[in-house]
Amino acid sequence: MPRLTEAARGVFVIAPTPFTDAGALDLESTDRMTDAYLAAGAAGLTILGIMGEAPKLDAGEALAFVARVLKRVAGRVPVVVGVSAPGFASMRALARGAMEAGAAGVMIAPTPGLRGDDGVMAYLAGASEAVGDAPWVLQDFPQANGIHISADMVLRLVAADPRLVMLKAEDWPGLDKITALRRLEAEGRMRRIAMMGGNGGLFLPQEIERGTDGIMTGYAVPEMLVRVCDHIWKGEKASAHDLFDLHLPLIRYESQPGLGLAVRKYVLARRGIIASAALRAPGPLLTAETRAEVDWLLARLAERDAVVRA
Numbered sequence: 074m075p076r077l078t079e080a081a082r083g084v085f086v087i088a089p090t091p092f093t094d095a096g097a098l099d100l101e102s103t104d105r106m107t108d109a110y111l112a113a114g115a116a117g118l119t120i121l122g123i124m125g126e127a128p129k130l131d132a133g134e135a136l137a138f139v140a141r142v143l144k145r146v147a148g149r150v151p152v153v154v155g156v157s158a159p160g161f162a163s164m165r166a167l168a169r170g171a172m173e174a175g176a177a178g179v180m181i182a183p184t185p186g187l188r189g190d191d192g193v194m195a196y197l198a199g200a201s202e203a204v205g206d207a208p209w210v211l212q213d214f215p216q217a218n219g220i221h222i223s224a225d226m227v228l229r230l231v232a233a234d235p236r237l238v239m240l241k242a243e244d245w246p247g248l249d250k251i252t253a254l255r256r257l258e259a260e261g262r263m264r265r266i267a268m269m270g271g272n273g274g275l276f277l278p279q280e281i282e283r284g285t286d287g288i289m290t291g292y293a294v295p296e297m298l299v300r301v302c303d304h305i306w307k308g309e310k311a312s313a314h315d316l317f318d319l320h321l322p323l324i325r326y327e328s329q330p331g332l333g334l335a336v337r338k339y340v341l342a343r344r345g346i347i348a349s350a351a352l353r354a355p356g357p358l359l360t361a362e363t364r365a366e367v368d369w370l371l372a373r374l375a376e377r378d379a380v381v382r383a
Contacts, residue, residue: 074143074148074151074175074176074177075148075151075177076151076177076178076208077117077151077153077177077178077208077210077238077239078208078238078267079238079239079264079265079266079267080267081116081117081151081238081239081267081269081286081287082116082267082286082287083114083115083116083117083286083287083299083302084114084115084116084117084287084288084289084295084298084299084302085115085116085117085118085119085151085153085269085287085288085289086110086113086115086117086118086119086289086290086291086295086298087118087119087120087122087124087125087289087290087291088106088107088110088118088119088120088124088125088142088291089106089124089125089126089291089334089337089338089341089347090103090120090121090125090126090127090130090138090353091103091106091347091348091349092349092351092352092353093348093349093351094349094351096351096353096354098130098134098137098138099347099348099349100137100138100141101348102346102347102348102349103138103141103142103145104141104145105345105346105347105348106341106346106347107142107145107146108145109344109346110295111146111149111150113295113296113299114295114296114299115150115295115299116150116151116287117150117151117152117153117177117289118142118146118150118151118152118153119152119153119154119155119180119289120138120139120142120152120153120154120155121135121138121139121154121155121156121167122155122180122212122291123155123214123217124291124334124337125155126334126352126353126356127155127157129353129354130353132163132166132167135167136167136170136171136174139152139154139170139171139174139176140174143174143175143176148175151177151178152175152176152177153176153177153178153179153180153210153289154167154168154171154176154178154179154180155179155180155182155212156168156171156179156180156181156204157180157181157182157184157212158184159184161199161200161202161203164181164200164203164204165203165204165205167179168203168204168205168207169205171207172205172207176207177208178207178208178209178210178238178239179204179207179208179209179210180209180210180211180212180241181197181200181201181204181209181210181211181212182211182212182213182214182217182218182220183196183197183200183218183220183222184196184218184220185218185219185220186219187220190223190226193220193222193226194226194229194230197211197230198233198234201234201236201237206236207236208236208237208238208239209236209237209238209239210238210239210240210241210269210289211227211230211237211239211240211241212241212243212271213227213240213241213242213243213244213247214241214243214244214271215243215244215245216243216245216272217243221244222244223250224250224253224254224257227240227254227263228254228257228262228263231263231264231266232263232264237266238266238267239266239267239268239269240254240266240267240268240269241269241271241289242268242269242270242271242280242285243270243271243272245272247272247276248276248279248280248283251268251270251280251283251284251285252283252284254268255268255283255284267286268284268285268286269285269286269287269288269289270285270287270288270289270290271288271289271290272290272328273290273291273292273324273327273328273333274288274290274292274298274324275324275325275328277298277301277302277317278301278305278310278313278314278317281301281302281305281306281313282305282310287302288302291337292320292323292324292327292337293323293327293337293340293341293344293346294320294323294340294344294374294378294380294381296380297316297317297319297320297378297380300316301313301316301317304316316378319374319377319378320374320378322370322373322374323340323367323370323371323374326366326367326370327340331357332357332359332363334352334356335350335352335356335357335358335359336359336363336367338350338351338352339359339364339367340367340371343367343368343371344381
């Protein structure tokens with residue numbers, strides 16, 4: 074299976090973990106979801122991230138889900154597996170199992186509670202050692218874990234570890250950090266790595282314009298993400314922004330802290346991509362009022378974008 078490299082480009086869709094209404098893994102929906110993302114033009118998939126409810130899976134379930142996705146993908150695109158954990162033993166076991174099953178690489182975010190830059194750097198060095206020879210993605214997501222990673226820290230990490238091949242850039246505000254890192258590369262002070270935006274897609278056009286290679290996020294209409302990237306890379310800036318602006322109300326609604334994954338799963342179920350919108354407990358339930366608002370946003374979007382009607 075191909076390994077993740079700094080040449081990665083395009084939309085890496087972050088996949089949820091489908092469950093039945095009773096909370097069991099839904100592997101049939103996993104197959105249908107994987108097929109839908111590939112058909113949408115995904116350049117890669119990311120599984121068992123924050124959106125994948127990874128902490129709610131036991132070790133056997135996590136590996137079973139990884140194996141099912143990889144079997145369905147059959148090497149057509151790289152699959153990145155989130156292995157973040159407070160301790161290195163579980164990280165080591167999941168990374169080993171995922172890479173043996175054919176994953177292209179793993180994604181690591183520093184665990185909450187680390188103190189100071191040196192503590193963060195030491196943790197990430199230990200995490201890199203724990204995942205063996207796997208190429209890895211650094212998830213820079215301070216809104217989720219409270220850990221701030223400066224451009225200088227990224228520079229030091231890239232210099233120290235050739236297996237760090239991608240940054241998932243989710244700092245907020247983070248556009249200037251993207252520019253700073255690309256400037257370091259242009260000046261020859263840092264080797265090039267792939268960079269993917271995130272944050273639910275809220276800043277997709279600007280991230281691409283600042284120099285990211287694509288986006289790694291779980292917006293429930295990934296076809297739009299693919300088309301926006303293509304428009305920008307073809308120099309069609311206005312068309313890219315026009316298309317993105319159509320979807321922005323739904324992206325914004327999905328971005329609500331604590332509720333976003335439930336909304337995304339509801340939209341994916343409405344689109345027929347997964348059978349159930351269920352989150353594994355504990356997790357929020359959408360009220361009738363919330364479902365009605367999402368239904369209205371989808372209906373309005375369908376009037377303007379044929380992909381959603383399909």
